[in-house]
Amino acid sequence: MDWLKFFRGEKKTSAQTAKERLMLAVAYQRSGQANGPSYLPRLREELLGVVRKYIQVPDDAVQFSVQREDGLEVLELNITLPDQ
Amino acid sequence: MAKIIVVTSGKGGVGKTTTSASFATGLAMRGHKTAVIDFDVGLRNLDLIMGVERRVVFDFVNVINGEATLKQALIKDKQFDKLHILAASQTRDKDALTQEGVERVLNELAQDFDYIVCDSPAGIEKGAFMAMYFADEALVVTNPEVSSVRDSDRVLGILSSKARRAERGEDKVKEHLVLTRYNPTRVSKGEMLSVDDVKEILAIPLLGVIPESPSVLTCSNSGVPVIREEGTDAGAGYRDLVGRFLGEDLPHRFITEQKKSLFSKLFGAP
Numbered sequence: 001m002d003w004l005k006f007f008r009g010e011k012k013t014s015a016q017t018a019k020e021r022l023m024l025a026v027a028y029q030r031s032g033q034a035n036g037p038s039y040l041p042r043l044r045e046e047l048l049g050v051v052r053k054y055i056q057v058p059d060d061a062v063q064f065s066v067q068r069e070d071g072l073e074v075l076e077l078n079i080t081l082p083d084q
Numbered sequence: 085m086a087k088i089i090v091v092t093s094g095k096g097g098v099g100k101t102t103t104s105a106s107f108a109t110g111l112a113m114r115g116h117k118t119a120v121i122d123f124d125v126g127l128r129n130l131d132l133i134m135g136v137e138r139r140v141v142f143d144f145v146n147v148i149n150g151e152a153t154l155k156q157a158l159i160k161d162k163q164f165d166k167l168h169i170l171a172a173s174q175t176r177d178k179d180a181l182t183q184e185g186v187e188r189v190l191n192e193l194a195q196d197f198d199y200i201v202c203d204s205p206a207g208i209e210k211g212a213f214m215a216m217y218f219a220d221e222a223l224v225v226t227n228p229e230v231s232s233v234r235d236s237d238r239v240l241g242i243l244s245s246k247a248r249r250a251e252r253g254e255d256k257v258k259e260h261l262v263l264t265r266y267n268p269t270r271v272s273k274g275e276m277l278s279v280d281d282v283k284e285i286l287a288i289p290l291l292g293v294i295p296e297s298p299s300v301l302t303c304s305n306s307g308v309p310v311i312r313e314e315g316t317d318a319g320a321g322y323r324d325l326v327g328r329f330l331g332e333d334l335p336h337r338f339i340t341e342q343k344k345s346l347f348s349k350l351f352g353a354p
Contacts, residue, residue: 015276
């Protein structure tokens with residue numbers, strides 16, 4: 001009953017839900033985590049370990065992404081250091 | 085110089101072979117010499133959709149292995165003499181398609197044809213990769229449905245990173261969205277992703293919308309590419325798509341709900 005939904009304020013259609021879910025799924029795929037080399041998660045963990053030998057950083061301090069430019073695969077690493 | 089176009093999707097059952105058959109037929113109908121190749125080694129299907137299954141003597145793998153010449157293996161369409169079909173092999177050997185072999189066949193075809201259409205198998209395994217690798221342009225066939233859209237996005241990622249054009253640092257493969265099984269009535273009810281939703285998520289230009297249509301099945305029953313059927317909406321969708329591919333500026337149809345006339349309501353005309 002579509003008109004009942006109107007009174008209940010349930011406005012989100014299943015197509016809208018689908019779109020929102022897809023946006024997230026696709027963003028994850030494009031970030032390179034889904035199709036990057038399989039060693040990436042381990043590399044990230046180990047790097048985090050090395051950084052922590054010298055300075056305390058939170059879990060999300062090491063960010064990486066795989067990008068493709070002009071036929072080259074570029075692994076970009078960002079290590080955010082906390083404010084002194 | 086021949087143009088190589090891959091018809092791909094990632095997901096199976098979205099209409100790749102239907103699109104390959106109609107697209108290749110449409111190019112030939114417009115006077116362009118066109119070859120269409122079935123890359124689905126082990127699961128040959130294009131020959132059935134195009135109604136030439138009883139005329140397959142040699143196939144793609146026979147040509148790659150040197151067991152037949154290209155001339156012997158190409159099947160000339162009975163209706164359109166500019167249209168040629170190269171069937172997939174039914175061998176189960178997955179390694180039958182070698183990169184060198186495929187390249188050699190494509191190079192030989194390129195001397196003679198204007199367009200080479202590669203009908204990719206589903207998935208992202210070797211056959212699909214071989215169909216994509218040499219492409220200049222890609223028709224990404226997508227249904228307005230979550231798994232199909234995500235798989236299409238995955239395939240777009242592979243095209244932009246792993247295709248020969250990407251490896252050589254040339255201009256990237258030109259991508260076209262083909263939205264099939266579109267049902268405007270369900271879209272207006274909020275039950276189906278709209279053209280704009282899919283365009284926004286995949287971010288590639290739209291080449292054509294093919295409405296969900298019973299004629300796709302009835303045409304495949306008799307081995308006639310749906311583009312040849314006058315008076316069907318799916319056929320008209322494919323004819324528009326071919327026109328746009330060839331550079332014509334045609335407005336998109338079948339995106340909004342068609343109101344049924346009183347006559348068709350009363351007499352049940354489609």
